[in-house]
Amino acid sequence: MGKPIIFHIDVNSAYLSWEATYRLQQGDPLDLRTVPSVVGGDPLTRHGIVLAKSILAKEYGIKTGETLYSALSKCPDLIIAKPNYLLFRQCSKALGDILREYSPLIQQFSVDEYFLDFTSMDLLFGDPLAIAYQIKDRVKKELGFTVNIGISTNKLLAKMASELQKPDKVHTLFPEEIPEKMWPLPIGELFMVGRATTRKLLSRNIKTIGELAHTDPRLLKAILKSYGLLIWNYAHGIENSPVRPGGRVEVKGMGNSTTLSFDVDNRKEAHLVLLSLVETVSARLRHSQYFTRLVSISFRTNEFLSYSHQRKLSQATDCTNEIWEIACRLFDELWKGQPLRHLGVRVSELCQNDFLQLSLFAKDYEKERKVDQAIDGIRERFGSQAIMRSSYLHSGLKSMTGGVIAEEEYPTMTSLL
DNA sequence: TCGTCGCTGGCGAAGTGTGC
DNA sequence: GCACACTTCGCCAGCGACGA
Structure with missing residues (x-):
């Protein structure tokens, strides 16, 4: 087998928004509901404002978090559209179908990213660079967006x-090109170096990836523990995880949290918020056919102090009521009456539910599990708000809070490389 | 900025080894 | 058999990466 050849294909979502904005500015309004960019990544987009954030800020002075009314007063031509996740997923799948024509070894890395193992496929298709351009142009022509x-x-x-330069580009970064192309980049550009690590490295005058590569790994280990060695390896381009066809990796935990628009200062209300979070988390558990052995809750006060508490279960469960009862108990043990602005529920130590071991001493939740399954069925058919507990009526709270089940199909970055 | 998730390190409990 | 030191393991809280 020849030397490994790996492609990373990244959909230029933000630039689609930009393109739409540009057309808007040129007096050629586009119905943004028809383009996949409606699922862009910033909070503005999430609330349905589908223009690139940078353009909004630069051209119109519209900032993240600004109210819709205020944004419209600054940019009357702003087009508001409902995010279309289904369309985005369809585009993502169509991209995967094209990639599969070039190699059976493709891995979906997130909803808009793929890895493709092209090792030895050049014998069949020819020059990898030419093939990359071919894929890029085919996606643009056949699917209508750029990668x-x-x-x-x-x-x-x-x-x-x-990620070297966007959009609609093909770049190589072979090991021999690292000093020229990667080392001059700011330290924060390196994968796995986030805000906190950037601050630590800058305080030691490590400003570029090259400077990180030339730093004594023992020093990095002293500063950042084993993580220091990891990013030192990354700065040298050292990484050897395989492209995993199918892309799905073992989920280690799942959780939901929410920041509230008001202070929660009574136990009953906090329990209701916890229930709305548990409703989503437990539905995701059942959908993925997992049980949990560890439940944790967290909250943040209105003074931005964070607290968390967790408990190991003697018997694994996926039952909404059981998880909620544990979450409430954990909350009551931890909460001292401070006004709360953020609440979260997380389950981990997941196990497959076909190996559930029943305890002789545990409360029988079998009936409640049947109710859960019936409710899941109704929500799947008619939507998440089709059925709710009466306690939410007139409460001003949502009966279900948190992420969508479909996200489980894609692993997060850190669990992959 | 928010929401989600994995990872790390501190800490205490439990287990093991050694000397008396 | 007992006391103590050391090691291993699991729990827990918190940090930080990353995509949206």
Whole structure:
């Protein structure tokens, strides 16, 4: 087998928004409900304002978090559209179908990213660079949106390559190109180096990826523990995880949290918020056919102090009421009456539900599990708000809070590389 | 900025080894 | 058999990465 050739394909979502904005400015309004960019990543987009955030800020002075009324007063031509996740997922699947024509080894990394293992496929298709351009142009022509493609010998470098310059570009970042193309980049551009690590490295005068690469790994280990060695390896382009066809990895935990628009200062209301979070988390558990052995809750006060508490269960469960009861108990043990602005529920230590071991001493939740399954069925058919507990009526609270089940199909970044 | 999730390190309990 | 030191393991809280 020849040397590894890995592609990273990244959909230019934000730039689609930009393109739409540009057309808007040119007096050629576009019905944004018809383009996949409606699922862009910033909070503005999430609330349905489908223009690139940078353009909004630069051209119109509209900032994240600004009210719709205020945004419209600054930009009367602003088009508001409902985010269309279904369309975005369809586009993502269509992209995967095209990629599969070039290699059976493709891995969906997130809803808008793929890895493709092209190792030895050049014998069949020819020059990898030419094929990358071919894929990029086919996606644009057949699917109507642009992608960036990065090519290298491993997933890390391919991903770094695809982010070198956007949109609609193909870049290579082979190991011999690291000093020229990767080392001059600011330290924060390196995969797995976030805000906190950037601050720590800058305080030690490590400003670029190259400077990180030339830092004594023992020093990095002293500063950042094993994580220091990881990013030192990344700065040298060292990474060897395989492209995993199917993309699905073992989920280790799932949770939901919410920041409230008002202070919660009584136990009953907090329990209701916890229930709305547990409703979503437990539905995701059942959908993924998992049970949990560990329940944790967290909250943040209106003074931004965070607290968390968790408990190991003697018997694994996926039952909404059982998880909620535990979450409430944990909350009561931890809460000292402070006004709360943020509440979260998380389950981990997941196990497959076909190996459920019943305890002789545990309360029988079998009936409640049947109710859960019936409710899941109704919500699947008619929507999440089709059925709710009476306690939410006139409460001003949502009966279900948190993420969508479909997200479980895609692993998060850190669990992959 | 928010929501979600994985990882790390501190800490205490439990287990094991050694000397008396 | 007992006391103590050391090691291992699991629990827990918190941090930080990352996509939206």
